Amino acid sequence: MRVAAVAVNTFRETIRDRILGVIILFALAMIVASLWLASISLGQQDRMIKDFGLVAISLFGLIVAAFVAASLVRKEVEKRTVFIIFSKPVSRSEFIWGKFLGLAATMFTVLAGMTVFLFVLAWVVAKSPSGSLLLAGLLIYLQLLVVVAVTMLFATMTSAILASVWGICVYAAGQLSHNVLSLSRLGHSAVTHAASVFVFYLVPNLSAVDIRAAVVGEGAVAWTSLIAWGGYLIAYLVIALFVATWIFRRKEF
Amino acid sequence: MRMLRGSVVAAIVAVCVGVVIGYQSARPAAATPNPVVFVPTPGFYRNFSPGVRASVADVYWLYTIQYYGEHLKSDHRLDSLPAMVRLVTTLSPHFTEAYFFGAFAMIDVGRPDVAYALLQQGFKANPGNWRFPFYLGFFAYTYASGAHKDQVAAQWYAAAARLPGVPPFVARLAAELATKGNDTQKAIDLWAQVYGQGDTYARQKAVSALDGLLPKGTVAREKAVAGLKGFVSPALFDQFIADLFQGYK
Numbered sequence: 001m002r003v004a005a006v007a008v009n010t011f012r013e014t015i016r017d018r019i020l021g022v023i024i025l026f027a028l029a030m031i032v033a034s035l036w037l038a039s040i041s042l043g044q045q046d047r048m049i050k051d052f053g054l055v056a057i058s059l060f061g062l063i064v065a066a067f068v069a070a071s072l073v074r075k076e077v078e079k080r081t082v083f084i085i086f087s088k089p090v091s092r093s094e095f096i097w098g099k100f101l102g103l104a105a106t107m108f109t110v111l112a113g114m115t116v117f118l119f120v121l122a123w124v125v126a127k128s129p130s131g132s133l134l135l136a137g138l139l140i141y142l143q144l145l146v147v148v149a150v151t152m153l154f155a156t157m158t159s160a161i162l163a164s165v166w167g168i169c170v171y172a173a174g175q176l177s178h179n180v181l182s183l184s185r186l187g188h189s190a191v192t193h194a195a196s197v198f199v200f201y202l203v204p205n206l207s208a209v210d211i212r213a214a215v216v217g218e219g220a221v222a223w224t225s226l227i228a229w230g231g232y233l234i235a236y237l238v239i240a241l242f243v244a245t246w247i248f249r250r251k252e253f
Numbered sequence: 254m255r256m257l258r259g260s261v262v263a264a265i266v267a268v269c270v271g272v273v274i275g276y277q278s279a280r281p282a283a284a285t286p287n288p289v290v291f292v293p294t295p296g297f298y299r300n301f302s303p304g305v306r307a308s309v310a311d312v313y314w315l316y317t318i319q320y321y322g323e324h325l326k327s328d329h330r331l332d333s334l335p336a337m338v339r340l341v342t343t344l345s346p347h348f349t350e351a352y353f354f355g356a357f358a359m360i361d362v363g364r365p366d367v368a369y370a371l372l373q374q375g376f377k378a379n380p381g382n383w384r385f386p387f388y389l390g391f392f393a394y395t396y397a398s399g400a401h402k403d404q405v406a407a408q409w410y411a412a413a414a415r416l417p418g419v420p421p422f423v424a425r426l427a428a429e430l431a432t433k434g435n436d437t438q439k440a441i442d443l444w445a446q447v448y449g450q451g452d453t454y455a456r457q458k459a460v461s462a463l464d465g466l467l468p469k470g471t472v473a474r475e476k477a478v479a480g481l482k483g484f485v486s487p488a489l490f491d492q493f494i495a496d497l498f499q500g501y502k
Binding site: 217 | 314318346
């Protein structure tokens, strides 16, 4: 119940943020800009609108996830408002989980809005409504929730800016995670191999399914793969939040 | 003093605006498009960016179109186009329009061999798409040289005719070419197929062609027609025989 109270408060706080509004406007502008790319694509309007639209949703969603998540925890600590919260019967883990769920609700609102906008655009302009677009939006949302959780974990340890930068780096590393394992097989050193395997398990695997390729007709993705990957991402963010909670409990203000 | 300062600031801003606009407007004139551009190997992107492969392919698709338009209007050289199309199609093997565009673009610069190879690559990646063997047949017929080009084209059209979604005229085309290429048995089989699958017009064409290809003697014709049972449905076969034996007793 207390988690819900923190979450509702966080949702209200973040959804009213002007920066969020500006980012959403830019994202919508970028999605509309995909119309221009579509117009020079030699008959590939449908593909270009969907692909570049999803790219815009991912990138602007990442900005929201990394910057808002980092400031959520740090702002409370730096402004000392955290003392007021903790003077009430709210534990530190409830604080972290409440913050996460509140931002998750905001992210859902933002991404759902952008995805539905893209869906309608593809429908009206390219005459190609595609349910897979909505599914892609959901999977992008799950990816970004992992970024939110990891950024919140970093925010319990360092400054807001550093936490944001690290969150974005984790997203980039997550897109390349499989390469770590591939590279480890090239070397002959047992130490580097062990280190690579460790990094492979440590970094979230955000590229297991190329959902954008599936949306533009580049092969179908099996439901089992999607469900397994979704389960993996949820498990990963839960671990990240538990670690964040563990660190935050030991923090002295 | 204040007015002087304002004038100096305005002058500096005006000079800076002039430099910026002057530089940018001079750029297109200064830049000469190079027909040989750097195109990364598909393997680099395939291995490095599994999560964004389709997006990279789409970016290169736009770049490819720009390159094509730029050079077709100027020096008529598309040296890097095969590599670009290969990059796009390797990253996005089911992007069928990229193969077709690349193939016709290579025709524009007199490289039908490259166009043909590109379509073969596309057919390998999309074996269920009838347009690939159809265009391969078209390219073989139009641009190949040699005595057997009709037969090669007929074989591609016949391959296309077997795939789902193909328009009925493709089978007719295959049969026409096999007839022209003197591949009699192949032509008979294909015309029978046209009869079995086609509309009234296609059947008239098939009967007319088969009449010329089948033996004239009654016994020999009966034997040849019996071998065509597999191409025409049993419900249609009596009509098929009646059409082919008009004027025979």
